[in-house]
Amino acid sequence: MMAEPLTVKVLASRVSGRRSPNLVGAIYGTIVATAVVAGLGERHSVAPSRALWILLASGLFFWAAHVYATLLAARIQERRRTKRADVRGAASQDWPLFQATVPLAVPLLLGWLGILGDRTALAVATAVGVVTLVALGIGFARREGYGLAGIVAAASINAGVGLFIIGLKVALR
Numbered sequence: 001m002m003a004e005p006l007t008v009k010v011l012a013s014r015v016s017g018r019r020s021p022n023l024v025g026a027i028y029g030t031i032v033a034t035a036v037v038a039g040l041g042e043r044h045s046v047a048p049s050r051a052l053w054i055l056l057a058s059g060l061f062f063w064a065a066h067v068y069a070t071l072l073a074a075r076i077q078e079r080r081r082t083k084r085a086d087v088r089g090a091a092s093q094d095w096p097l098f099q100a101t102v103p104l105a106v107p108l109l110l111g112w113l114g115i116l117g118d119r120t121a122l123a124v125a126t127a128v129g130v131v132t133l134v135a136l137g138i139g140f141a142r143r144e145g146y147g148l149a150g151i152v153a154a155a156s157i158n159a160g161v162g163l164f165i166i167g168l169k170v171a172l173r
Contacts, residue, residue, distance in 0.1 A: 048111025
């Protein structure tokens with residue numbers, strides 16, 4: 001089997017978890033990351049550097065919590081001790097939950113470096129989250145063989161989730 005050449009498109013797909021068998025983790029991670037960044041965008045005193053660390057720490061926390069919950073549930077249901085292979089498998093399976101924070105981290109990093117303004121970096125990171133959700137909806141609908149109506153519906157539902165997060169942000173001002 002030939003290895004796929006590492007292009008920007010392939011790298012972006014791997015970073016966001018789209019090639020992972022755990023698409024739930026990629027979607028859930030994107031929703032959580034978007035909510036975190038949108039919430040931080042309401043605090044005028046949050047610098048992009050701090051927002052970046054909060055985003056990455058939140059992603060790691062949710063990933064670790066999900067791995068722990070998966071392992072604990074399996075141990076209880078299967079009535080056996082957890083093995084190292086179980087930990088490695090769960091950590092790997094749930095990794096897309098953390099990987100989903102990476103696209104949103106890019107604008108925050110640009111803000112930290114002074115390339116984007118503070119408010120702009122947070123706004124762009126939130127927009128990246130919504131756009132990523134729409135792209136995931138389109139990609140999954142296409143992969144499942146849906147026609148145009150199905151693709152538009154999936155993109156619209158995912159956009160609705162992202163816009164709901166932004167709506168909560170605006171409502172809580």
